[in-house]
Amino acid sequence: MKFAITPAQRAALMAQLGSYLRADENAGDGARYPVVSLYYDNAERDCYWDKARSLPSRRKLRVRVYGSHDGAVPASSFVEIKHKCDGRGVKRRVPLPLAQALRVCEGLQPEGVTLSEPQRRIIAEAHDLVLRRHFRPVVVMRYERTAYAALDQESDLRVTFDEGIRARFDSLTPEPDDRFFAAGSELHTDGLTVMEVKVTGCIPYWLGRTISAAGCRMQSHSKYSIALEEGDPVLRAMLSPNWRTPAAAGTAEKIAEFSPMTAPAF
Numbered sequence: 001m002k003f004a005i006t007p008a009q010r011a012a013l014m015a016q017l018g019s020y021l022r023a024d025e026n027a028g029d030g031a032r033y034p035v036v037s038l039y040y041d042n043a044e045r046d047c048y049w050d051k052a053r054s055l056p057s058r059r060k061l062r063v064r065v066y067g068s069h070d071g072a073v074p075a076s077s078f079v080e081i082k083h084k085c086d087g088r089g090v091k092r093r094v095p096l097p098l099a100q101a102l103r104v105c106e107g108l109q110p111e112g113v114t115l116s117e118p119q120r121r122i123i124a125e126a127h128d129l130v131l132r133r134h135f136r137p138v139v140v141m142r143y144e145r146t147a148y149a150a151l152d153q154e155s156d157l158r159v160t161f162d163e164g165i166r167a168r169f170d171s172l173t174p175e176p177d178d179r180f181f182a183a184g185s186e187l188h189t190d191g192l193t194v195m196e197v198k199v200t201g202c203i204p205y206w207l208g209r210t211i212s213a214a215g216c217r218m219q220s221h222s223k224y225s226i227a228l229e230e231g232d233p234v235l236r237a238m239l240s241p242n243w244r245t246p247a248a249a250g251t252a253e254k255i256a257e258f259s260p261m262t263a264p265a266f
Helices: 007-017 046-052 098-104 117-132 205-213 223-231 233-239 251-257
Strands: 002-005 021-023 032-041 057-066 076-085 088-095 136-150 158-168 193-198
Touching: 002 007, 007 193, 007 205, 032 046, 046 057, 046 223, 057 098, 057 117, 076 098, 076 117, 088 117, 098 117, 136 223, 158 223, 223 233
Parallel strands: none
Antiparallel strands: 002 193, 021 136, 032 057, 032 136, 057 076, 076 088, 136 158, 158 193
16 A cells, blocks of 8 residues: 655654564664665567556566665665556566676576575566566666564564655666765655555554544555656656646546556557
8 A cells, every 4th residue: 555645644654653663673773774776678678568557467577785884784685576466566576696686687696696486487477577578777766764563573564755756867777875866866856755654454443543533535646657757757748748738747637537548559
C-alpha cells in the first residue's frame, strides 16, 4: 500500500507510531539510508505503458544499489525483477557485485560467483527481458529511505518513507550513495514523501486508524513512471500528441484521464 503524504501528515503519523515501530535492522541505527536504482526498459517503453494500461501481469528490471559514503550501510547490489500479477507484487532478486549485476543486465553471465538454481532462473528471466524484449538502461534514480519494522518480532510489518526522489537520464552507471544528479532533478519539489506499508495479511488496526486520522489516502505511485513523464525524451515524444495534459503534470491526473485509445500502438 502506497501513500503520497505531506510533511504535516508525516509528522502526525510519526507522533503516533513511535510506540509501535523500531528502526529496520537493515537500515542502521538511524533507520535512514540511500537507495539507488538503474531501471531498464525498451525503446517502446513497455514497462511504462504496461503500468498505464494496468496490465494484470507486468515486470520491471532494475539494478538496485545500497550503501552509504560513511560506511554505516555497507555497499551491496542486486539484480531485481519486480513482477505484478493480478494485483499482487513479488520481487525476485540476486545479490551480485555491482559490475556483475550490470553484466547480467547486458545479457551476459556473471563471472566469479556461485549461483543457486533459483538464482539461475532469475538471471535467465532477466536475460529474457534483455535479449528478447530488448531492455536497455533508461534512468538512474536515487532517494533517501527511512525504514521501520514492527516492535512485535512475530510481525513482518514494514513501513518505509521515501523522500528526495531524483532521476537522471544520462551517465547511466549507478554507484552506492550516488549523488551525481543535476539541480532540478527532484521529482517532488513540494516536499511530498512516498510512504509504503508492507505486511502479510491485514494491516494492523492501530496503523490503519493512525493513517486514517492523518488524512492519508492510498494511491498508486510509480517513481519510474513519474520520472519518465517528467524527463525521458523518448516517452515525452510519445506523449505529446496523445496525452490530454502537459507532460510535466502529475502522474495521478494523467492516469485518471488515460484512455487506452489514446496510447500509441506499437
